Amino acid sequence: MNEESLKSPGTWRRIVTSDADLSKKQRNTVIAWAALAPVLLWLLVFKYLALGWNIVLTFFDRSYTGEMSFVGLENWSMLMQDPVFPTALRNTIILFATIPVGIALALFIAILLNQKFPGSKVFRSVFFLPYITMMVAIAVIWQYMFHTEQGVINQMLLNVGLIDTQISWLGDSGWAIVSVFMVQVWKTTGFYVIIILAGLQTIPQQVYEVSRIDGASRWQQFRYLTLPLLKPTLGVCMLVGVVISFRLFDLINVMTGGGPGNSTEILLTWIYQQMFAYGDFGYGAVLSTIMVVATVLVAYIGLKLQQVSY
């Protein structure tokens, strides 16, 4: 800053106001940190400390009573001998696949509901209902519907003639995971429908009118207009889907209990088993750490997929 510019009134005004801003910012800093303190403390304890302790715990043997002894990598090496871990990991990944399936289904329903016809608001609510329904309740409801002899699903399939012998939905290790998959898709689709509908409403109608003049077919409109314009919305669905996937603990723990055998075990239910059935917190912490990595990875892949062009 030279002599000349200091003499002009504009500069002085700038300096004065920036001083005022400075003191305002200092004042704000005190207020903001005070207002944020409770939440920051909570995050520090229940997120960061928990995460840190989780990692520390993987190197210790910690009994239910709280005695700790350092065991090095022993907990990690247990992964190799754990016969259920591959199943739990596989099922976790399989059930993450409910996200794209649910989104595809929701895309179809949302485009349908986006047309103006009587009752479309009511339909929207019907699809949304499973999403706000408690997972434990869903597990109880579907458990009976999947019942081999008395279940309404087998009954209907038999009546229609799609099957000729009853399927043991929850008793067969192959069908059990299919059942869980279907229930999760049923629960989450309505949520995606709502989000995609909100996304569809942000697309200006003129875009479609112009493309109609150019002679685009409905499929071309969907493929080259709707889908690319919905990209951010679908990305949001993907990320939220990861969060919803954790509610699966409730479903599996109540509906199948991880069985039959350990065929529907996921990482979360297996961690819970380690804690309360075997009291092995160290190994549970190993599984938790893997779960954190898996989650961040899926979220990252979701973000990446969003950036890939259609």
Added chain:
Amino acid sequence: MSGINEFATIDDTRRVVRRITSESKLTLLRKGGLFTVALIAAVLFAFPFYWLIRIAGVWPSGSLYGSAPSLIISDLNLYNFVRVYYAIPFVQYTTNSVIVSAIAVVSQLIFCSLAAYGLSMSFYGKKYVMGFIVVAMMVPFQTIFLTDYLITRQLGLINTYTGLAIVVAVSVVNILVLKSAFEAVPDSMVDAARLDGASELYILFGVYWPLSKAALSTTVILSFVFSWNSYLWPLLIATEDSTTTLPLALATFQSQMGGNFALQYAFTIMVLLPVLVLFFLLQKYFIRSAVMSSLKT
């Protein structure tokens, strides 16, 4: 016919009328088709709820054994609800659920508002605080519930309402929803309040709050539903009837009652009722909450 140009010939008029009617016939047909497809999908989606009511009304519940019941409701009976009410400490469980959810909702309203208020200002270290919050959001509670449980036990909060509510006392999503609502409040209003000598707390609760009703209702709905439906955490924390919440009671009831599905379904309806009633009364707000919360993640 007033809409049609008075200089138009009769032929023109006829042509216009013909076009309008044929178009509306087409859309009507199209609308009918869309309606039918949507109806089929909706019926499939709603069926489990229909079945819930259908089975809960079966009495005597022993009649469920053997053949599968018919699809039509013909014998609705409320007796299963009465039996559930007397079979378990239902009032105690409901009270527990209500108290825990109330603590969660109030705590979220206060602490998330405060945090959002802080974040809506510009201050030293804001960048780091935002980073701190966003990174924490990427680690879901379910992946670290093991050590959260150990911490809570260390704090001596097992079998307490505080212990049950503590993990649902703060939610990053709600902070972000409230933050953007607060940022939309015009600066001039806040400045005016400051000139009148308003305190910081008055600005938050007296200026920001009345202007952010949509975001606040989102916070209330999300935190209530989340806390009311929560299962994993109560499963760890509540080991006695005095703190058992409804989802946990429902899961336990399911294993106690074994094959009696009429009773289980009746209890399920009793547990779901508060949220379902709220949903039917406030559908618009529920759906808006879902949209708002997801747009912030």
